[in-house]
Amino acid sequence: MTDKRAYLGRSLNQRAYDAADNAAAAFETLMRQNAAVGRLASGHTLIGFKTEALRILNEEFVSAASFALNLLDSVDGETSQAVAYFANRLVELIYGKLVICGPGTGIAEATVARELNNIKIALQERRDRVLDDFAHGMAGDQRIKSDSVVSIANTHSNSPDEAPASDRVVRIDHNSAGYRETEEALDTLEHGLKSTNDFLGEPEEKDQFVAEVSAARRLLQAARVRIAALAELLKPLLVQYVAKVKDNVIATLAAAAGAAILAWLGHIFG
Known part of the structure; x- marks a missing residue:
């Protein structure tokens, strides 16, 4: 089991960075498409950023949660903490890619900062929701376990x-x-x-x-x-x-x- 836990940690870490790369590619594609039709410096881009960010967080979390359960068959507190940490990393890394892309929109700095902060809040709220789903045995719309998933409330905060x-x-x-x-x-x-x-x-x-x-x-x-x-x-x-x-x-x-x-x-x- 120790080897499996170590493998899970390595896999979740790599999945988080892969998700960040996917997010960067999605944001860049969105910007190119909007630039081609003359609406890069508009609300369409910011709305698209939010849509893509939430989509990637959802998809990557569901995939990782299912992977963890398939690997270990059941989930204890240690595994739950690993999944919660992964969810935190998704928020941080996706938001980091948004911060890099934001100045390239040509939108006023203050507006970009405000809207990116709103997207970060939306990501954090979605993180909390998918973690709550996971704690109750759900990943997306699918039930993943009936009785082996333990609560992970508050495990996504950093402990001093x-x-x-x-x-x-x-x-x-x-x-x-x-x-x-x-x-x-x-x-x-x-x-x-x-x-x-x-x-x-x-x-x-x-x-x-x-x-x-x-x-x-x-x-x-x-x-x-x-x-x-x-x-x-x-x-x-x-x-x-x-x-x-x-x-x-x-x-x-x-x-x-x-x-x-x-x-x-x-x-x-x-």
């Missing part, structure tokens, strides 16, 4: 007890998917900071954030990094700025970067 200590030194695998996702998110954030004319703060604060994100990226290029040093650099932007300014493209990019780091290294901003 499982988080790495803030002074922990971690080894960086530069070939890992987590590193690539984090580097991509930080790169997008750094370029967004440099190019934005809509930064809600003093110019000196913007320059400071650019320097700190750049320094964090350099830290992550090393073979090992101290979590406390990384958190000290990024917390003012990824936590404090996002909390203060929600309806802003930079805040959206910062939130996406924070989600990528959280998924990769755990809760480092306590």
